[in-house]
Amino acid sequence: xxxxxxxxxxxxxxxxxxxxxxxxxxxIQQVEQEIAMxxxxxxxxxxxxxxxxxxxxxxxxxxxQRVNPAMLSLILDYCRFHQVPGRSNKERKVHDEKFIRMDTxxxxxxxxxxxxxxxxxxxxxxxxxxxxxxxxxxxxxxxEIFHLxxxxxxxxxxxPLKNLMDDPRIRLLNRLYAKKRKxxxxxxxxxxxxxxxxxxxxxxDDLLSFINGKDHKVVxxxxxxxxxxxxxxxxxxxxxxxxxKQQGVQIVDETAASLGGVSNLPSxxxxxxxxxxxxxxxxxxxxxxxxxxxxxxxxxxxxxxxxNSSWVLSSGxxxxxxxxxxxxxxxxxxxxxxxxxxxxxxxxxxxxWQVPEFCGVTVKGNSRVRISGLTGTEGxxxxxxxxxxxxxxxxxxxxxxxxxxxxxxxxRDVLSSTLLFPFELQLCISELELL
Amino acid sequence: xxxxxxxxxxxxKTRSHIVSYKMDLISKLPEALLxxxxxxxxxxxVASTMLLSKRWRFLWxxxxxxxxxxxxxxxxxxRFSRFVDRFLFLHEAPVIETLHFKLGKTCGGEDIRxxxxxxxxxxxxxxxxxxxxxxxxxxxxxxxSSLYTGCRxxxxxxxxxxxxxxxxxxxxxxxxxxxxxxxVEYPGDEFVSSLLSSCPVLEDLHVEQRPYDNVTIFTVRVxxxxxxxxxxxxxxxxxxxxxxxxxxxxxxxxxxxxYRNAFCIxxxxxxxxxxxxxxxxxxxxxxxxxxxxxxxxxxxxxxxxSENVYPSGSIFYCLxxxxxxxxxxxxxxxxxxxxxxxxKLKSLKLEQCHIxxxxxxxxxxxxxxxxxxxxxxxxxxxxxYEGTEEEKxxxxxxxxxxxxxxxxxxxxxxxxxxxxxxxxxxxxxxxRCSSTCxxxxx
Numbered sequence: 001x002x003x004x005x006x007x008x009x010x011x012x013x014x015x016x017x018x019x020x021x022x023x024x025x026x027x028i029q030q031v032e033q034e035i036a037m038x039x040x041x042x043x044x045x046x047x048x049x050x051x052x053x054x055x056x057x058x059x060x061x062x063x064x065q066r067v068n069p070a071m072l073s074l075i076l077d078y079c080r081f082h083q084v085p086g087r088s089n090k091e092r093k094v095h096d097e098k099f100i101r102m103d104t105x106x107x108x109x110x111x112x113x114x115x116x117x118x119x120x121x122x123x124x125x126x127x128x129x130x131x132x133x134x135x136x137x138x139x140x141x142x143x144e145i146f147h148l149x150x151x152x153x154x155x156x157x158x159x160p161l162k163n164l165m166d167d168p169r170i171r172l173l174n175r176l177y178a179k180k181r182k183x184x185x186x187x188x189x190x191x192x193x194x195x196x197x198x199x200x201x202x203x204x205d206d207l208l209s210f211i212n213g214k215d216h217k218v219v220x221x222x223x224x225x226x227x228x229x230x231x232x233x234x235x236x237x238x239x240x241x242x243x244x245k246q247q248g249v250q251i252v253d254e255t256a257a258s259l260g261g262v263s264n265l266p267s268x269x270x271x272x273x274x275x276x277x278x279x280x281x282x283x284x285x286x287x288x289x290x291x292x293x294x295x296x297x298x299x300x301x302x303x304x305x306x307x308n309s310s311w312v313l314s315s316g317x318x319x320x321x322x323x324x325x326x327x328x329x330x331x332x333x334x335x336x337x338x339x340x341x342x343x344x345x346x347x348x349x350x351x352x353w354q355v356p357e358f359c360g361v362t363v364k365g366n367s368r369v370r371i372s373g374l375t376g377t378e379g380x381x382x383x384x385x386x387x388x389x390x391x392x393x394x395x396x397x398x399x400x401x402x403x404x405x406x407x408x409x410x411x412r413d414v415l416s417s418t419l420l421f422p423f424e425l426q427l428c429i430s431e432l433e434l435l
Numbered sequence: 436x437x438x439x440x441x442x443x444x445x446x447x448k449t450r451s452h453i454v455s456y457k458m459d460l461i462s463k464l465p466e467a468l469l470x471x472x473x474x475x476x477x478x479x480x481v482a483s484t485m486l487l488s489k490r491w492r493f494l495w496x497x498x499x500x501x502x503x504x505x506x507x508x509x510x511x512x513x514r515f516s517r518f519v520d521r522f523l524f525l526h527e528a529p530v531i532e533t534l535h536f537k538l539g540k541t542c543g544g545e546d547i548r549x550x551x552x553x554x555x556x557x558x559x560x561x562x563x564x565x566x567x568x569x570x571x572x573x574x575x576x577x578x579x580s581s582l583y584t585g586c587r588x589x590x591x592x593x594x595x596x597x598x599x600x601x602x603x604x605x606x607x608x609x610x611x612x613x614x615x616x617x618x619v620e621y622p623g624d625e626f627v628s629s630l631l632s633s634c635p636v637l638e639d640l641h642v643e644q645r646p647y648d649n650v651t652i653f654t655v656r657v658x659x660x661x662x663x664x665x666x667x668x669x670x671x672x673x674x675x676x677x678x679x680x681x682x683x684x685x686x687x688x689x690x691x692x693x694y695r696n697a698f699c700i701x702x703x704x705x706x707x708x709x710x711x712x713x714x715x716x717x718x719x720x721x722x723x724x725x726x727x728x729x730x731x732x733x734x735x736x737x738x739x740x741s742e743n744v745y746p747s748g749s750i751f752y753c754l755x756x757x758x759x760x761x762x763x764x765x766x767x768x769x770x771x772x773x774x775x776x777x778x779k780l781k782s783l784k785l786e787q788c789h790i791x792x793x794x795x796x797x798x799x800x801x802x803x804x805x806x807x808x809x810x811x812x813x814x815x816x817x818x819x820y821e822g823t824e825e826e827k828x829x830x831x832x833x834x835x836x837x838x839x840x841x842x843x844x845x846x847x848x849x850x851x852x853x854x855x856x857x858x859x860x861x862x863x864x865x866x867r868c869s870s871t872c873x874x875x876x877x
Contacts, residue, residue, distance in 0.1 A: 108460035115468050127468065130461070131475035136508070139486040146461045148488040 019046065020060035023069050028060045031076055038079035040118040064116035071113035074106075078122055100129045104145055107133075462490040466497075474500035474533075477507050482522060496527035504537040506567065516546045523553040531557040538576060539567035548579045554586055561591035583607065583630070594619050601626060606633040613639040618668060620648045628654045638662065646672025654680045656702075662688040667695055689727065691715055701726040713737060714760070714788075725749050736760035736788060737769060751777045762789040767796040767825060771805070780807035785829075787819025787848070798828035808836045816844045822858045831865045840869040846877040 017033040019042070037043045045061050063072065081087075081095050102110070111126035134142055143150055461469075473481050473494065478501050484491045501522070505515045519536075534554050536547075547564075554562050566576050578594070580602035586592075589608060593615040601622035608614075611634045621627055627650055631637070637657050641664040644653060651674070655663060660683040667673070678698035679691070686705045690712040693699070699715070701723050708727045712734040713720065720737045727733075731753050754777040759770050774780065815833055820826060834840070845862060847855055859876050 105460055108464065111468060111472075112460075112464050115465060123468070127472045128475060130472050134472070134484070135476050135480055137480075139483055142484070143487055147459045148462060148491070149459060151489050152486065152492065 018055075020055070020057055021072065022060040022062045023067055023072055024063070024065045025069065027069055028057055029069075029072070032080075034083055035076055035079045038083045038119070039075070040120075042117065044118075066109075066116040067113040068109065070106075071109050074110060075113060075117065075119065075122065079119075082121070096125055100125055104130075104133060108146075459488070462488065466494070469494060470498055473498045476502075478503045478522060479507055479510070479518070482518070493527070496525060499528060499531060500533040500535075501531060502533075502535040502537070506537065506539050516543065519546070519550060523550070523557075526557070528557075531559050533561040533563070534559050535561075535563040535565070537565045537567065544577055544579060547576070548581055551579065551582050551585055555588075558588040559586065560588060561593075562586065562589055563591075563593040564595065564597055565593070566596040580604070583633075591615075593617075599626070599630075606630055608634045609636070611637055613637075613641075615639075615641040617641070617643040618645045618648075620645075621650050623649050624652055624654070628656065631655060631657050635659065640664070642666070643668055646670040651677050652680055653678075654682075656680070656682040658684060660686055662686070664688075664690040666690075666692040667697075669694055673697065693717070699723055705729070721749075729753050732756040732758075733773075734758040734760075735769060735773070736762065738763060739765035739769060749776060752779065754780055756780075756782045756784070758784040758786060760788040761785050761819065761826075762787060762791050764792050764794045764796055767798065767829070770829070771801055774805035774807055775801075778806045779811050781811055782814040782816070783812060783833075784816040784818070786817070787821075791821075795823060796825055798825045798832075800832070804836045808833060809838055811839060812837045813839055814842045814844075815840065816842075816846075818846045820845045820847045820858065821849070822847070822854075822861065827861060830862060834865045834867045834869075834872070836868055838869055840867075840872045842873045842875070844875040844877070 018030045019033050019036040020028055020030055021036065021042070022028045037046065041064070042061060049061075067075070078099060081099075082092060087095075100107070107126055107129055111123060111130060114122035114126060133145060137145070142148065464472075473484065481495050481498050481501070485493070485495050503515075503519050503522075505512060510518070531554075534550070534557075536550065551562075564576075564578065576596075577598045577600055580600045583602055583606035584604055587607065587609055589611050591613040592608070592611060593613075595615075595617045596619070598620040599622060606629055614634065614637060631640070631654070634657065636659050638659060638661040640655065640657065640660055640662070642653065642655075643666045644650065645668045653665070655665075663681065663683060663686055665679060673695045675696055677695060678700065679693075680700045680702065681689075682702040684703045684705060685707055687707050687709045689705070689708060689710070691699065692712075692714040694714075694716050696716060696718075698719075699717055699722075704726055706729050708730045710732040711727050711730045713723065714734075714736040716738040717723070720735075720739070728749050728751055730751060733751070733754055733756070735758070751773070757773055757777060757780055759766060759773065763769075770785070774783075812833070815830075815837075817826075817830070830843075830845070834843070845858075847858055849855060849858075855876075862876065863874065
């Protein structure tokens, strides 16, 4: 606004010129012109509408909805102080610090009102104050302070990713896990009757009781999920089970934790074997029931997603193990298929190795890992297969051999990187073989 | 802060949450405003807002300015690096404006490589790497060369206490406008030259050199540069052959603080210079003053070893504000020379910025009154006035010679009110040439 404009608007009658402002509740007040013009929005209105705007009660300038009378008076106080040109920076800062001390409710209203009036310095001031309030607090504290509704379901709280179901990588993972299951099954046949003896009856019952579907069964600290009926059938009792067995060992994401959890797992494997031997008929085959397949796929998806996605939610807290509830209403057929599922997935974790970190687990030891993946290049997606053996996982970078020469860089990248980017390297585990 | 429990409104949704009557105001703020509030928070707090409520669940993925601090809430490094990786992976905004990394713990070079790649993907405009080397066990952090070739959209780059890696491939920062290199270790002199010459639109350069950074002569040859701030963090490890070479014809702001026994060569005239500040120990300060004769505001604290500050003939025709530090022994010489050579000077400020050197100068009445005193000087300000002989003489001289003087402001260091009164009395009794002079004493 220029001095000339202000001079034109000034009514001749008064020494001081006033502008009339109307808030949405209908109340009209008179404000000194210089002070009101400090707000860009008011200034803009006055200039745009020409002479006479705001100069009397009848044609008062109507303020945006977010400015209520209380906030208006606060804002005008702020403007009254700052529009005086002679103040030093230090004075302004001291004033601002005192000015901004108010309860959070008023602070939010002030930020909103200042934003609608486009008074940037005040918006910045109140934003900084709000940020200071939020900083360093836990979500519960923040919800208390700002009266936020605690309307996230448990499931939502634990699933920071959205739409990952649609992600092509997850579908890929599904297919790969299916192949994997098949192969593991074959190996199990060869493996061992001897393992059968170590059946732990009690834990089988435990598993069965989950499987038989006590609705909303709560295990330790997990809570039931209510949403997302699509995935209702068998939520990963895998992880659920693991959780119950492992007493909060974090199977996902934390290498160290996984290592620690390994020692518990052999007991699991016994259970699995016992389950598996029961589950001949429900075995997942290529020609299996599509419904079943879909359910299994979903489970795998879920599992993979949880592996991939559960990460630091808050740095200060212990990471909560992933919780699932069971809305089980599994038929027997599903039961057995599920058991296979359970078994095969558990086997991923078991035997002292895990899968590379980018999928949530790491490979260690003398294991051969076959990785097939999808890589996006400018031209389109390209499949490739890598096969290599990790000889010494402790060395950095890890040693591996049997990698086709042109893929070596990729493998090295994968092993050293814990990050997946779209259109770079997207790998999933296809098969794991034991030596 | 306590939840107000004495009034409930039953929420008639199926979930039957009980909601306090107090409204959730903050979630009703416009999204842009919420994002700018979240931009002020460290990244760990930003991520934890996803748990607050439905409104906030995905808000965090659009925050445009992110600050990752690995010392915040003492998070262990492995978790921190995974957190950063996944945060960047899940981020949904097409462009992140600012990525600010504050690293202090053991930082893997691989991590930084990945993060720089992420910065490139998100077209980050401002990238800041700040290393906290206060703890002894943190190894120096080497920035990979992908930084030079990868980030084409960078507008601002700030590096603090990092080590730059040499690269044979060409460096390119086509959009870089602001570059800040503080306490950085370079591969060598040529690297600095090639780095700076690969920034075609660079406008702002801030360099703080530290000892043992592998650079002897820091060459700044940037035609587009508008603002240059050079300073040296003192310490052992500098030699007499260290120095600066400056070739910046578009420069408007120059600020050099250099207490080494070094040199500074300016290779080109700087016709656009507006403000210059020299707080230096160079042997031939006149050599640099010669190139900034168009300057409007000047601050000098020069170590003088001879009478002539600069080859006479350098007249500062545009100089309006002059500030001289009174710590040096020969500051009086400098003052008189500058007054003589600044015909349009309007404001003179004398300030005691550093500890006074032991030897104080003696006042010598000049042969002729400088022109600026007669016709243009309007304000005199003295901060750190002590009332010594030569200081009194200076004030007396100016007061009796300056015709146009309007405002004199003297601030004393002493806290003793008697002493202050003395000083005031002395000053007030000085004869004043100008009749409209306002005297302010603090």
